[in-house]
Amino acid sequence: MNEPILLDRPDAPLVAGYEVIIGFETHSQLSTQSKIFSRAATAFGAEPNTQACAVDLALPGTLPVMNRGAVERAIEFGLAVGAHIAEKSVFARKNYFYPDLPKGYQISQFEIPVVQGGHVEFFLDEKKMSVRLVRAHLEEDAGKSLHEDFIGQSGIDLNRAGTPLLEIVTEPDMRSSAEAVAYAKELHKIVTWIGICDGNMQEGSFRCDANVSVRKPGGPLGTRREIKNLNSFKFMQQAIDYEVRWQIEQIEDGNKIQQATVLFNPDTGETRAMRTKEDAADYRYFPDPDLPPLCIARDWVEQVRSQMAELPRAMAARFVADYGLGEYDATQLTQSLALSAYFEAVAKACTSPKLASNWITGELARRLNAQDLSIEQTPINAGTLAALIGRINDGTISNNAARQVFDELWKAAANTDANAGSVDALIESLGLKQMNDSSALEKIVDDVIAANARNVAEFKAGNEKALNALVGQIMKASKGRANPQQVNDLLRAKLASMR
Template sequence: MSSPKLIQGYEVVIGFETHAQLQTKSKIFSRSSTAFGAAPNTQASAVDVALPGTLPVMNREAVQCAIKLGLALGSHIAPRSIFARKNYFYPDLPKGYQISQFEIPVVQGGEVSFFVGDKKKTVRLVRAHLEEDAGKSLHEDYHGMSGIDLNRAGTPLLEIVTEPDMRSSEEAVAYAKELHKIVTWIGVCDGNMQEGSFRCDANVSVRKPGQPLGTRREIKNLNSFKFMQQAIDFEIRWQIEQIEDGHKISQATVLFDPDTGETRAMRSKEDSADYRYFPDPDLPPLCISEQWIEETRAQMPELPRKMAERFVAEHGLPEYDATTLTQSLAMGAYFEDVTKASGQPKLASNWIMGEVSRRLNAEEIGIEAAKVSAAQLAQLIGRIQDGTISNAAARQVFDALWSGQGSEVDALIEAKGLKQMNDSGALEKIIDDVIAANPANVEQFRAGKDKAFNALVGQVMKASQGKANPAQVNELLRARLTR
């Protein structure tokens, strides 16, 4: 393993805590809806705000999500775990405590592997535990006052905690993207960062190589991968400057301001003892049977890393292609549909990573919303393979399909007059004319200059208005010149 990258002689140490909101219809301990965007305080029940006489009841689907995540991450799923009360006092926490897990979490250990460039990195996980979300403080449009919306209170979360294994902002972002892919792939979280469904906290510290871990500062609620990298990079520079100037780093919770590109301290950071955890007396231990785990395992989709390995083994794809094509379950399925229908896995990969991805990125949509279906792309690839159209013409057909100018590949080829000229007799006539009109290039080719051959090919293509089959032109022209 290569040495960690040093910044001004310091080693960066990063750990992550990620809150993944679970895709359940109701909250973790009540039947209140988890739907996003409702009017403030319309989805907060008596259980969510802990009114006297109410009791929490565990949501089975939330536990099912925890089991799925544990299986996906290669973790140990505890047969018996305990819920605890985490005591702190904020306006958006009406109970004065949060129901979470402390000493015995439901998911223990595991790892997340990913690539940073062409280098594989593995981050060890400490745990993933079930807990409820708090409410939300609102500070805008309240005439100088703040409001409290308790709709989120009781929303089910899995908090996924890593070891401090990351050594750069690039590794941290790559980890977060991989974890995001996994939770959305297995369907436990929708991954919507703007709505707060996938929130990352980065614990950042610096130290001289070989020294004990430095004091960490926690950057809270990073809701985009772009801001994540900016925030971590700023925090690294700030901590190094503080230490170099002789100042001591104090443990703190900080926020990132995208407008200034800077982090700022929000409050001093608590340790676990400050929360006075104790077992929740209203909730019995959570018991998960081996049968439940195995039933869940049988329902799991093929995981992205396994699918990528299969694409390499079955279709001969480069590892880079396979990794790119498994960025989402939908993209993997799209590739497989195109490959099955066309029989051309590498061409399918090239088109999906090229023209399809270019369009998706430009319109900021996912593969599920692609305007060229897998069947249409497969037919288009087939027309390239059988010599009906050139690659350049295929791009014109693809653009027409995407923009809705037609839905039938063959009809668009005919309508636009894009069929390649494959008549060898007609091509030989054009080649003879080009040779007669370009004696200098002919002499240069026969003198061993390959550039002259390319120039002649270009003249043939121009004379055919781009409709000549390039492979056939090369073959016929070379045969004519070497007679």
């Protein structure tokens, strides 16, 4: 295997004077109904050893047969990340002994993977970042060891043996746990968006291994430790942060870091060594004699490309071009197919894409996050939000009034006995319609000017903040129904005429 190519990152944050180096290996379970080299089912939750056929059990005389669907999903991923799809790739035997590995080796890809290169782009704190991919290769999963401590016995479940995986390997481009989590979330979005993986981390469909090391800036690469099977983004950040602190403490105490595979215990918040980390040579890779090279013709790649849905990066670029959004906003709105569809429905119905974007990524997102809801579970449908935004656009209500209407709509959805009615009915019942009577507004402005001579004098003396105080008084007198921009314009005009 080639040595990792390290990016020079002068902007990288330091932890106690050390630079953190992070690379990822992610196992995405492919969404095929059968296994990668057999016809056994891949459904989750079956009784132990009920989905393991003779091929999965490595019985004498059985031979593996490649699953075409698994290959097509690997091609889709390669196209989604701008990688090279190898016209010819080779399967190898990765030799190691473990009780849940019936053959004594795992069929994987080594020297010539099916997907080569590519990159994953994402935003972190509104800063655009990119992580380079080394490869993505097809392989089979192993079984699972089950330990029943209370009876002192262990068992082997081979239902997962032979389940198709796409292992996605990055260069060591990440420099903090926040970057690592942002990358993992973006990768998760990609594989679920294109439908090659269901992304269920609790069921093991999307398993991340983080390779973590530290070094003094400009110094040689440190020894890495691999944190295995991180199954939530929250635990991922906690595990990396703990591992970084632990390695720094060891080095500062004069100890050497030993290459190892470690596990994270969410109960204690600590990592612990599971075994000494192997190198590629320890696995004694050699080409699998039972599987011919995997050949992928260009027309097959183009056929797969033609059947793929619009990719999130392409959709975000279209949102920028068609709706005039910024790149960051467009990326936020393409976090899932459901979210992007919701945005487009609102934007087209209210004819104000920017305002639709602001409301969806602002008020709506805040409410959904607070209640741990997905966009599919939003109680405010696209048509209702579009109607609300439309009333802001035509000057019927202010932004503040719109938030009050939004509150009532949300409460009505939470309380099935409530009957909020339409957006227009709520605006009327709450008395939130902005004043359209210019003479009435002008009288309020005149009264506020007359009653606040001190603020008027301060504004005339050059204190802009005094104007805000006057605007506040006018809004209060109008019970929030005056148009703030109209108030500002009228107030400035009257004060200018008094000079």
